[in-house]
Amino acid sequence: MIRSTGALWAMSLALTGLAAASVAVGSAPVDWPALIAGSTLERDILLHLRLPRVLTAALTGAILGLAGSALQTLLRNPLAAPDVIGFSAGASAGAAAAIILAGSLSLVWLGALTGGALGAALVLALAWRGGLPGNSLILIGVTVGLMLTAATDVMLSFSPGIQAAETARFLTGGFAAADWPGVAWLTVAAAAGALVLGWQRFSIDRMDLGDDIALSQGLNVRRTRLVTLLATAGLVSASVSITGPLPFLSFLAGPIARVLTRQGGTVLAVSALTGAVLALGADMLARAGPQGMTLPAGLFTAALGGLSMIVILIRQTGRSR
């Protein structure tokens, strides 16, 4: 308990520090005296570029952290992140279809949500028969994910150059297009997701002894699985609809949070904070390119993700010896 409270405070502190740094630092550092003196340029940069971007990154990270940690615990497998079991791929395929069909980014949100819903529905329908068991659901999810990624590639290769380029840029994931409506939408999604998963966590955390024990202890195993899967699919689709997919984030937040708190289970709050810290860190790296060159944050979540995963693995093997 003390340790998890400590981790919660440490992560909150890290997040606040990173967010402050992220607001202040950029291709042009905020000129605080000018801002206080009433410079509209400085105010516009802060209000319309920096703040929405920082909030978008933090909210997306928190959303992916929640979804990943809940899914990994539910399916009793650290590999079972939404990235892996096809939820992100569905949203990405839908987003790609929307960009190519509409010729612009205007309907991306609709595409991502529809694609995410259809992808999740497909995975659930195929895994439904056996009462949504963990391992077959993961395998079905991986297969559906690969199919949807292939579908996205087919759409990309058949679409005209400009739209293909636009789609490809969106699918790398990043926070450069952040705006206030997006922040509002992500806030709603994050709050709804936190409520649903907070309600389900009691059951999710107690299903790790196997279905028989869970059922005999009075838990509604199938309902918990269904609600959690739908909630995580919704969360991931919402985040993809604004920022595109950010690989590794949902995969990493949970394991890092579990190492920090030395607890098993969902550790929702610390996972959300960890996701937010990772996303902000990736975005700061993305903006720190030479001569103001910015790269998509998705590249850095992937890089950061790989490195952190290795650290976790080394720590775990060190402890078990």
Place this chain on the structure above:
Amino acid sequence: MELAVEHLDVTLSGRRILKGLSARVQPGGVTTIIGPNGCGKSTLLRCLARIVRPDAGRVMLDGEDAWSVDPRGFARKVAFMSQSPSVPEGLHVRGLVERGRTPYLGAFRPFGPDDRAAVDDALAACGLDGLDGRRVDRLSGGQRQRVWIAMALAQSTPVLLLDEPTSFLDLPHQIEVMRLVRRLNETQRITVVMVLHDINLAASYSDMVIAMRDGQIVTSGAPSEVIRADVLETLFGVALTVHTRAAGRGPMVLPI
């Protein structure tokens, strides 16, 4: 606590496992289900535990259909220990036994003094006092089995169902677990139903034996009535010798 099944029919993956089976568990006693592999004895136990929902027939607990009461309410009356539960890595003995309190807790009902007392009692009853800080995945087979029983005991139910509690244990540990079960039955008046492979353990520690074959009950009753050479030959298809022992000790079975 009256526990019974009426005309149970269960089909799993296209195979008919239980065929119109009816049975009654002895209230306040130790009832053991025996029979050859694949006869449906574990499925019957899982029906009693409200884990498998029968295609037809009813599971009755104190005159109520188990599937018409809410799952948490049922879980406060019947606890179940599965045959090979998965052990989450790093979970400690006390943490695992605390899981037995799940039917009494919820998102807004935190673990309280009553729950702590139930867990302490369960740990003590299973002789785990000094072990509560140990990791479950590092315990020996016999200790681990006692931890699972303690978890089921912490559920504070009048009925305890055990699916092969002695499997993978050596003889001294098998006896230790059987004595524990018998003691819980006698001191806490818990109705026990278990599945056992070992007929001699069934004969020595049960008040009632249910003999199953091919999804149906061959016979049931006191150990001395059920564990007879002719019944065993019907069950297993091999000739076995049954020796009668002193009163109250149950018969003993030997090959040939």
